[in-house]
Amino acid sequence: MGGTDITNDGCIGPKSTAFYELRGKGGAGAVTVSECMVHPKTDGSHAYHLDTSILNSLASATYTADAIRRHGAIASIELSHSGMYAGTYMTDKSRQKSMHQWGPSDTVRPDGIEVKALTKELIDEIVASYKETASLAKRAGFEMIMVHGGHGWLINQFLSPYFNKRTDEYGGSLENRCRFAMEVLKAVREGVGPGFPIEFRMSGSELFEGGYTLEDGVEIAKFLEPYIDLLHVSAGTYQRGFGDTHPSMFKEHGCNVYLAAEIKKHVSIPVATIGGLNDPAQMEQIIAEGKADIVYMARALLADPFLPRKVMENRDQEIVKCLRCFTCMAERAATSTRRCTVNPLIGREIEGDEIQPAPVKKKVLVAGGGPGGLYAAYTAARRGHQVILCEKEEELGGILKSEQALPFKHEMYELAGTYELLARQAGVEIHTSTAVTKEYAEKENADALIIAAGSRPLVPPIPGLNGENVVIVNNYYKEKEKVGDEVVVFGGGLAGCECAIHLGMEGKKVRLVEMREVLAPDANVRHRPLLLKEIDKYAEIYTGYKGLEVTAEGVWCENKEGEKVLVPGSTVICALGQRSRTDIVDELRDCAPYVAVIGDASKVSTITNAVYWGYHAALDI
Template sequence: MKRHFPHLCSPITIGRVTFRNRMFSAPMGGTDITNDGCIGPKSTAFYELRGKGGAGAVTVSECMVHPETDGSHAYHLDTSILNSLAAATYTADAIHRHGAVPSLELSHSGMYAGTYMTDKSKQHNMHQWGPSDTVRPDGVPVKALTTDMLSDIVASYGRVAGLAKRAGFGMIMIHGGHGWLLNQFLSPYFNKRTDEYGGSLENRCRLAIEVLKSVREAVGPGFPIEFRMSGSELFEGGYDLAEGVRIAQMIEPYVDIIHVSAGTYQRGFGDTHPSMFKEHGCNVYLAAEIKKHVSVPVATLGGLNDPQQMEEIIASGKADIVYMARALLADPFLPRKIMENRENEIVHCLRCFTCMAERAVTATRRCTVNPLIGREIEGNEVSPAPVSKKVLVAGGGPGGLYAAYTAARRGHQVILCEKEAQLGGILKSEQAIPFKQEMYQLSQTYALFARNSGVEIRTSTEVTPEYVEKENPDALIIAVGSEPLVPPIKGLNGDNVVIVNDYYLEKEKVTDQVVVLGGGLAGCECAIHLGMEGKHVHLVEMRQELAPDANIRHRPLLLKEVDKYVTVHTGCKGLAVTDEGVLCETDTGEEILIPGTSVICALGQHSRTSLVNSLRDSAPYIAVIGDASKVSTITNAVYEGYHAALDI
């Protein structure tokens, strides 16, 4: 068999372990962590799915090695904890039985212990330990670790590594990046010590090297040890890439893989986890430079999900291994699809941060494009229905397409009707915004799945009560979506106005002086795009804050982009649209004109309630999903469509 991406698919032997390909699953924290730090069954299923999906290695994250100085609610591996070793063993076995190498990330949060706790008051009441006495930006005091404490922490890394090997893990990753404890010691910004652990680079690397020696003694020769580091901290006062190279050279004798990430979690979330506003692979240059100066294999990551790009990274020698995290939430079977030359079936990550926002808010996982995430314990196979039925799906947006695909996989006869000539629903509007191309592509991928599973797709076909009566289905899934909210503002129907949903059709109408009316998520993203194109953009919002509908991880990065490209006017109510701009009333009652020769209307959406109500009694089984039920997110539309089909 000739593989389309031979370098990406080639095995690699590290120590005494051979990995089946160069696509590894990056560390991702679990969700059902028990009160005493054991890996819960849902998390075991979460990691297993990545092994089943074809990754060369799957890293379980994060195992905190020293609870005495790091009270983070994370995994622990300790024989004094009932079920701890057993839970780790079941997890390692679940990954390994599918051909992947299970890896365990060992870590210590240092001065940021408790970051993942949903109860932030408890986090702020914890004792925080770090390299030096300091006060965190949020006002929490930090005490310097004593040398005796450091010795105990070093020993604990070795002890936990030995237990991980006993549990069946085939590799250990030591987390030395992203602002956690080892990175805090490496960093001149965090480390102000004057003893043998501070000052010179040699001293700042001392703790990491002692940890690596402790782990090697515990696991023995030939057992792969990986060190995860930030190639550069990417902020003033932290170390730069040149020093990152020197750090890599100093730890090289003690490791088998140098895993190069970027930034610090606390000071550069959008660097460590590249957002949709950044290029895919924007951090690869860090690994590429470090690889020039070391001889051990180097791994890279950062918004990677395109097989052609990843193949080029390996083929050109920028790195030996590519890691993916969010990409393997969107599609756990991405590596397997690449190995089987089915790359056209990959569901691409949107980099929307739904996954990370949900973990921060509720300590669970969700994925916009994959309804299985967080529910892997229920299985990833769709069971055939006991009786094949005729299913009609009204609406060809993401929810309708996924519902049709799922119903067809269950063996039903499925017809999907879309009233417009093109599938995709509201996602069609994303094709004109480069940083949202994956959202536009999503509907095309779902349409491919639906067609391949046998769905009959009828475009330019509106579903009415009469149409349903003629087709006489056993089940009707109503996924007719929403429509733009266009209030009766004078001039809003003028020739200089473009509804944000229609921007992809009418972008040529938009001049270089633009007013975006509406500062929700859609309005903000459109304004950013227009600003990136070099247009002068004013954003008008009646409320005092922008994008309250954006999730807590995406919103701060979104607002940074707004600051770069857009002039913002909050507390302004649109009164009328003229040829010169939008006349607004401020919250103090003053009338002002926001200048612009083009206006984008982005004032929200509302459900097609009258159409939904007309269809409610059309079939024995009715399900209303997505925006047709309540204007919400792609996440909910896909999830509801999936389960509506399972319920038939």
């Protein structure tokens, strides 16, 4: 996972060192630091550089390699060059557009940026920079090198017939298109010497028309095999298949494994696979069936850095699974930091991963058993406090309960169970079917109260919205049998869109009504484009439609032209948003010396914020 606190001159910041160290401490066999750009002259991306002319560059790399290795993991570093997509991760896009972009061939990118073909002299210079950077990485204490040759970056651009239109020795035939990669790998070997593991990361297939196929991927692997010790098979390109390279929640776990499995049949070196894997049983099966020799994880180890250690200690049920929600990658694109929906420590590992005992043990009452409340209770109990958590419903989970009806979001539903298990193991006393009222709170006389009462569905006073044919989206999991074959999803936010996709997948005729001009503005920037693609497959879209009345025939709306039109459907799913339970907050605000309001009870937001606020509220007691 790419760096975050990268210094202005490309050094590894202390937060990233701590981030990579915790993945080593968590039991990973190897931890790869990414991405180190080898040739800033032609790739001015804001990423790591390794250069003795930069003060602290070698030192920060050395401290990072040592931090990983001290826990028994092998420290690896990914050497890369963005080519024609230099500056992709810059937050200052105007600066990115002012950079010179270099690639295999002269072209103009889809966004209008001109790309210049690399000359032979520049190619030689870049190849030499791989050797020099690899040598410095070895000096810094890294014990493996990963050469990034996939995902649409420079080496992949040379391998791809879509990007590479050269007519010299670097273009045309597949062997010629592999030449640059082979020269890079030979140079890296010269830099690190014999007996030092070199890994090559490639896309098994580019997975788009005009790119190379799996059959080509097999041939590329055979050309490169003599120069490497490990072949790491990924998929797709960032630019033309983000949801392929990073499989979304709409795809099967392990959907890219077939690429590694096929390539493994044709090479004798170990092969690694990757792509949305977070279930230890599936990973064991992949290796047992000979589809790959090694399994890589990225997002799964953001969600739970201790996943490998939990597997080794037979604690699989305690694994906090990645939800494939893309919060992590959206945050990196937006702010160049890390955030994870299920792991509030992400990017802040430098603060320490051990929960410190509270100097004074207190009685803590948590009102609400959703994700924020559960995580707050778990954290407070680990600090040694006496913790009582009350949930007014029969089942814990809060808004997560509704996700059990959507197969592609089942891990979000499972999250509540995992958090409950962790909380109980930490000693939290849990009471369901128990509402925290002012009287209850005064009876318990807690030293601290965390209000995690969540939100309630927003149901405006639209005629017919309380009819028998209307299902509130939060209650869909309890009332699935009420839903007919023609459905109007009333509300095009994230919840409405995901419900519409699910209903469409079930074969129902779905019409999605949204008053605004855009769908799912509350979805993050990585998830939203993939969500909209699915919506296009499974629903008819009516944006700019204001709902006026719900009847047995559907929803009467006013369209952009001011006309009254019927959007037909025998069932209406109401997905018009949530509203904070401010009445509960107002009732309980003065019921303990320390009171914290978290999650939707404070502001209708995301699970990410609920968990993060709950964690820190508990630390503050």
